[in-house]
Amino acid sequence: MALARMTRPLVVVTNREPYVDERTKTGIRTVQRAGGVVSALDPLLRELGGDWVAWGSGSADRLTAPNGIRPVPLKNPKYRLHRVYLTPEEVQGYYNRYANQGLWPLSHLLIERARFSRQAWSTYRAVNQKFARRVAREMPNNALVFSHDYQLAVFPSALRQLRSDMAIAHFWHIPWPVYPVLKLCPQYQELLRGMLGADVLGFQTLDDAQAFMDSVAHTFRHVAIDRSRGEIAWQGRTIEVKAFPISVDIEAIESLVRSPRISRWAQGIRRHLLAPGQRLGISVDRADYTKGIIPRLEALREFFRRYPQHLGRIVFLQVVVPTRSEVHAYRLLYRQVEEETRRINEEFSQGTWKPLITIRRSIDRPRLMGLFRAADFALVSSLFDGMNLVAKEFVSAQVDRRGVLLLSETTGAAQELSQALPINPWDPEGFAETLDQALSLTPEERAERLAAMQAHLHAHTLYDWVSDILTTLDTVAGSYVES
Numbered sequence: 280m281a282l283a284r285m286t287r288p289l290v291v292v293t294n295r296e297p298y299v300d301e302r303t304k305t306g307i308r309t310v311q312r313a314g315g316v317v318s319a320l321d322p323l324l325r326e327l328g329g330d331w332v333a334w335g336s337g338s339a340d341r342l343t344a345p346n347g348i349r350p351v352p353l354k355n356p357k358y359r360l361h362r363v364y365l366t367p368e369e370v371q372g373y374y375n376r377y378a379n380q381g382l383w384p385l386s387h388l389l390i391e392r393a394r395f396s397r398q399a400w401s402t403y404r405a406v407n408q409k410f411a412r413r414v415a416r417e418m419p420n421n422a423l424v425f426s427h428d429y430q431l432a433v434f435p436s437a438l439r440q441l442r443s444d445m446a447i448a449h450f451w452h453i454p455w456p457v458y459p460v461l462k463l464c465p466q467y468q469e470l471l472r473g474m475l476g477a478d479v480l481g482f483q484t485l486d487d488a489q490a491f492m493d494s495v496a497h498t499f500r501h502v503a504i505d506r507s508r509g510e511i512a513w514q515g516r517t518i519e520v521k522a523f524p525i526s527v528d529i530e531a532i533e534s535l536v537r538s539p540r541i542s543r544w545a546q547g548i549r550r551h552l553l554a555p556g557q558r559l560g561i562s563v564d565r566a567d568y569t570k571g572i573i574p575r576l577e578a579l580r581e582f583f584r585r586y587p588q589h590l591g592r593i594v595f596l597q598v599v600v601p602t603r604s605e606v607h608a609y610r611l612l613y614r615q616v617e618e619e620t621r622r623i624n625e626e627f628s629q630g631t632w633k634p635l636i637t638i639r640r641s642i643d644r645p646r647l648m649g650l651f652r653a654a655d656f657a658l659v660s661s662l663f664d665g666m667n668l669v670a671k672e673f674v675s676a677q678v679d680r681r682g683v684l685l686l687s688e689t690t691g692a693a694q695e696l697s698q699a700l701p702i703n704p705w706d707p708e709g710f711a712e713t714l715d716q717a718l719s720l721t722p723e724e725r726a727e728r729l730a731a732m733q734a735h736l737h738a739h740t741l742y743d744w745v746s747d748i749l750t751t752l753d754t755v756a757g758s759y760v761e762s
């Protein structure tokens with residue numbers, strides 16, 4: 280691991296907490312959240328130690344953190360989770376409305392879905408300030424603060440106003456909307472000012488970083504911006520604006536899927552789901568409209584209609600975990616997925632074979648990685664996606680180098696995983712055609728493609744991502760040491 284020693288304490292700040300404690304009939308159950316941010320940061324803090332500040336959203340959260348602080352894990356703790364408690368009104372305005380019904384669709388260019396209101400904005404800003412007060416009150420001097428994402432866009436400036444000793448890196452996990460789209464958000468200037476409170480602004484791709492600098496250039500015309508160096512001069516400071524593509528811990532995934540237990544499990548899944556000569560496809564997503572789940576189902580229908588030779592020979596396992604179910608659009612999408620899946624199965628099933636199998640819940644990480652190992656192909660069909668960790672996890676878990684990845688061109692991951700077969704989720708016929716081609720690749724072609732992508736992931740790991748961000752933060756703050 281590249282990050283061996285840090286001279287300044289590390290504080291992670293996210294909306295979602297990594298572990299949620301829920302009340303059950305028999306006691307308390309701890310649930311680990313599905314989602315890219317948590318999958319990326321929890322292993323990191325377990326390794327480095329430190330503090331994580333996040334919204335305490337579980338029904339038993341106050342019980343396991345009576346003074347607002349919960350050790351993680353409870354036995355043999357590695358770091359401290361500081362829970363920020365929110366009222367139902369705060370959750371509604373900050374999270375469900377402003378972040379998830381405003382900034383999320385806008386950033387994914389799904390403009391017609393975006394809804395903004397001044398009331399939701401004022402709650403959003405107040406909650407960001409609440410997070411900042413908590414960090415300012417409880418965190419040590421000179422901490423390196425690593426804050427995250429579109430729920431906390433104005434957190435950096437709120438914290439800077441309270442504590443100028445801390446160095447702040449803010450990472451934006453989703454696409455940054457180009458200026459003409461950003462401008463549709465009535466509070467876009469405040470959002471930009473809020474982000475510019477950070478010392479380092481990280482984005483998934485160079486395109487996103489450039490789009491952010493463009494937005495600043497259009498909005499604040501007097502500001503000096505060096506686009507080639509990725510630097511913005513702002514209120515006497517220099518802010519670094521850079522691409523830091525998030526990644527996975529490929530070595531950990533490889534050793535997980537090679538373990539006897541998961542190897543047996545992966546083989547068992549194939550035996551259980553497949554008849555001889557059948558191939559296993561997989562998709563894994565939160566049930567989010569940006570992930571292109573309905574377009575993927577349409578493409579699968581197109582595929583079975585155009586290429587009936589595959590009928591009876593493919594079993595497609597879709598793992599769709601419900602998410603943000605407080606928001607109407609998400610409940611609607613979930614129902615549509617169910618409906619569409621049922622129709623496809625009705626249209627194409629033959630005897631005991633049916634083309635689609637659905638798993639509707641969170642799967643523990645070892646088994647999920649085992650599924651990726653077991654699969655012959657994976658479909659990642661996001662309409663827009665900051666990175667998409669599922670694509671990188673699939674490639675990492677394919678230690679037998681049997682599978683093929685079909686990857687939407689509009690994901691951040693597609694800019695790195697160039698040996699994946701590119702698909703356009705808006706083009707069902709082209710998508711179906713690419714799937715047919717994928718299934719006729721020779722074993723050597725498949726192995727070569729996977730080997731090249733795996734080499735890339737070995738050279739660009741999760742730890743490189745965090746090390747690059749914190750090293751950049753250090754050059755600004757001047758006191759973080761890498762060995």
Ligand code: ADQ
Pocket residue numbers: 313314315316318319452453525563564565598599600640641642643644647664665666667668669670672
């Ligand atoms: P997400 O939109 O959540 O993340 P993604 O990057 O694919 O998207 O990460 C999802 C994570 O959740 C993966 O690690 C996946 O394995 C896990 N997961 C999904 N379904 C699961 C299930 N049923 N059971 C268990 N685990 C499941 C956001 C951005 C992305 C960006 C990440 C990280 O939208 O573009 O890649 O943050 O920056």
